[in-house]
Amino acid sequence: MKICIMEDLHLPYHTGALQYEALAFYIEDIKRSGADLLVVPGDFTADGNRETAERFFSVLSALSLPSIVMTGNADFRNASAKEYFRSVTAAPLHKFGNHTLLTLRDGEGTVSPADLALLDGADENTLVFLHHPISALAEPARSVLSAFAAAHPALPILVGHAHIDKREGNILYLNAADPDKAIGEEPCIYYYDTEEKSLSKTHFPCPIPEDLKNYIGISAFRPLPDLLYAAEQGLYAVEFRPSVITEDIKALEDGVRRFREAGGRCISFHFPNLAERDGSLAEADALLRFVSLARALSADRITVHAPSVPLRLIESDPSLLPRIADLAAAVISSLPLTVCVGVENMHMTAKDTAKDRCFGYAPEECRLFINMLRERMPKRAIGFHFDTGHARNNMPLSQVYTQSVWMAELGSEITGYHIHQVLLEDGKFVNHYPITEPYGALISYAAFFRSFAAGRIKKAPIFLEIRPTEEDPAPYKRSLFWILK
DSSP: OEEEEOOOOOBOSOTTSHHHHHHHHHHHHHHHHTOSEEEEESOOBSSOOHHHHHHHHHHHHTSSSOEEEEOOGGGGOOGGGHHHHHHHSOOSEEEETTEEEEEOOOTTSSOOHHHHHGGGGOOTTEEEEOSSOGGGSOTTHHHHHHHHHHHOTTSOEEEOSSOOOEEETTEEEOOOSOTTTOOSSOOEEEEEETTTTEEEEEEOOOOOOTTGGGGEEEEESSHHHHHHHHHHHTOSEEEEOGGGGGSOHHHHHHHHHHHHHTTOOEEEEEOOOOOEETTEETTHHHHHHHHHHHHHTTOSEEEEEOOOOBHHHHHHOTTHHHHHHHHHHHHHTTSOTTOEEEEEOOOOOTTOOSSSOBSOSSHHHHHHHHHHHHHHOTTSOEEEEEEHHHHHSOTTGGGTSOHHHHHHHHGGGEEEEEEOEEEEETTEEEEEEOOOSSBOSSOBOHHHHHHHHHTSSOOOOEEEOOOOOSSOSOTHHHHHHHHHO
């Protein structure tokens, strides 16, 4: 028997997100494969959206083979839909000829005693499916399943959730079908041959675009050294940060000249935060000096954060956001019309809660401010600056607004990108680390690559926004190594 396994697809609410293109690709592959059965071991939705789940089941209904759909932790993220997902979770015991499939219901982090009791009937023709790795389950399921795995070393136990392909004895970890989450490789589905007792897989192609290097640049945390490095390497773009105003103007002008002569195409300025205090922009003097320097160095574009203002203040004072837009437009209007503007998405911080957070953490909020600026500066190109790390480091909003959702919502309006890796330190996400591999553990750039290559998102300057350290003053080199080779 040939079993197709589609693990961790994470379909979001937006049907234009890349996960839906991946699903269509997988369905066509399943039709060609001659598979006898499809098993979905959970996380087929990104955030427990019932409408999304019903859409998924409708797609599966067109397949001419039986399907077993389990639920994962992501499918239980919506409290109001938990009973629905419990009702659609497959039963734990299935017989196909002389094969037994145990699809143990662990989507809520444990396995019931009734489901665990089914392990007593396992034989050499049994396969066990879980969403979570055994080590991630609550007791007593963890101990029972660990003992079972040790006692049956030839019996395959297939698990997901970790989004990585590896094997630990008879425990087979399956990578994600989701282009946003697959680690170490392109996203994929699996086929298990019960006669050969072997796994194969089909990847959803998301290679590094050949022309990515034609748009790559660096964020110059060290203005002069980084600018000169960009000139030496013939990079496409350089982004200056607010600290550049303390640099020697003559040295900067010489560096920009060398950058342009080496083929550099884009000089960008990353503006200080926009916030209104008593009818004026906070740090207005620094902002005006920054604009003056942008003019002097012939900037091609600027990046502005979405206004750093609590939502509760916007709700209590509907004129606040328009006032900030007025003040920002007044400053930006002093730049030549050839300078385009990108409004950057922001992210949840340690002091934010879902109920008390700042503006700019969701696509619709960024679009609102973009439109406000467009109304005030109708002749200027104004769009979205997509920071991939900010989109990922945005819990719990990132469960709804995934990387691919951001690209589906605003991809056609992008004027620039910040890319970097996010790491988990002391239980917290931390931004601005080097991208040491294209399909990383917290940010896999598979969806970005495929969307960029296919024109689903605009081709625009890409800045490696990676913070230097004393040990590594030019950390962007680690990312450029695999991008440019």
